Amino acid sequence: MAVWALGINHTTAPLDLRGRFAFALDQIAPTLQGLRGSFPARHPAVEAAIISTCNRTEIYCAGEHPALDHTLGWLAQTGGVTPSMLQSHAYTLEDGTAARHAFRVASGLDSMVLGEAQILGQMKNAVRAAESAGALGRTLNQLFQRSFSVAKEVRSATEIGAHSISMAAAAVRLAGQLFEDLAQTRVLFVGAGEMIELAATHFAARNPKAIAVANRTHERGEALAARFGGEVMRLGDLPERLHEFDAVVSCTASTLPIIGLGAVERALKRRKHRPMFMVDLAVPRDIEPEVKALEDVYLYTVDDLASVVQTAQANRQAAVAQAEAIIDAGVQSFMHWMDQRDPVKGSVPLIRQLHAQADTWRSAEIARARKLLARGEDVDAVLEALSRGLTQKMLHGAISELHAGNAEQREQTAETISRFFLRNKS
Incomplete structure (x- = not known):
């Protein structure tokens, strides 16, 4: 059995390219069915899982023989780019290196924010989606369950999580640099998912003057707004009310921008060009990139936040070294499990x-x-x-x-047979 993985992330691909390969959670099942159905007959019953977040899209597969080229070609076609274009930004991994990467991702070592815990929940959601789609078999299930176990050990045995600053906290820090007093600001959150909930929690801790939530589903937006004593508004009202807010944080699953250049220009005019702070945490983008060029707008994307998440280097590196040692042990254990089930290397087929x-x-x-x-x-x-x-x-x-055999062979055979059959001989 072979395991392979390929992906793009915040270090290998620009934001707009990552946006082409972003899959919402409800798209995972049909996408996995399409991927598995694309493999030729010589690759039967390929296991597959897709992890898609604002910072990465990764495909993990397991089958009798590796099929990296086919998987990359399929993903390129899905995103509407050539295989060579995707390959120039992608990383491809097999067996032990694929396992190591999965363990590092789950542990927060491969994130833009070192040690962030959100990716672990996103991986678990991806695994549940793959299970529901019937795409997860014994090998990938082992890979992911072991990655979760390693991540738990990393967080309990090291200080990797203590030396991190979340994307939401980074956004609040940037807003604090722009506005003298965040308690005098009005903040709008567009979307009501996990990332927006996290951002709202951080901003609410600074007691802003007003909080509003705009979401496609009114009930979910209302529930989030109620938690922070804010108001809920319809997404369709956003262009007319954008000028009311000093800070806008957006993260939806929309495939197209929902805040355009024209809407922001009109909002600035009504604000008499008082500055606006905007954070676009969505992939693909929620806010048109041209907005960044406006003189009175401070627009940050997930990639822009990278410079804000730097923490104490010495402490971080010590924690990373500890985490890598735990991951090494996890990789060795997983590869041993794989070898045991290999029809050539393993002992399990012989036992059977x-x-x-x-x-x-x-x-x-x-x-x-x-x-x-x-x-x-x-x-x-x-x-x-x-x-x-x-x-x-x-x-x-x-x-x-x-x-049988010569004297030397008979002597070796005698020793082996004695060990097998005469173990209790005194």
């Missing part, structure tokens, strides 16, 4: 063959004993014959090997 051979011998001797009993033979004599027959079958191969 031994059990099958023993069952064949047992069935033959039982059938022979039943015939003797049916003919009225003495029970003790039949049992004696059954046990003798099984013993002879089990020892026949070993005894034959003892008589």
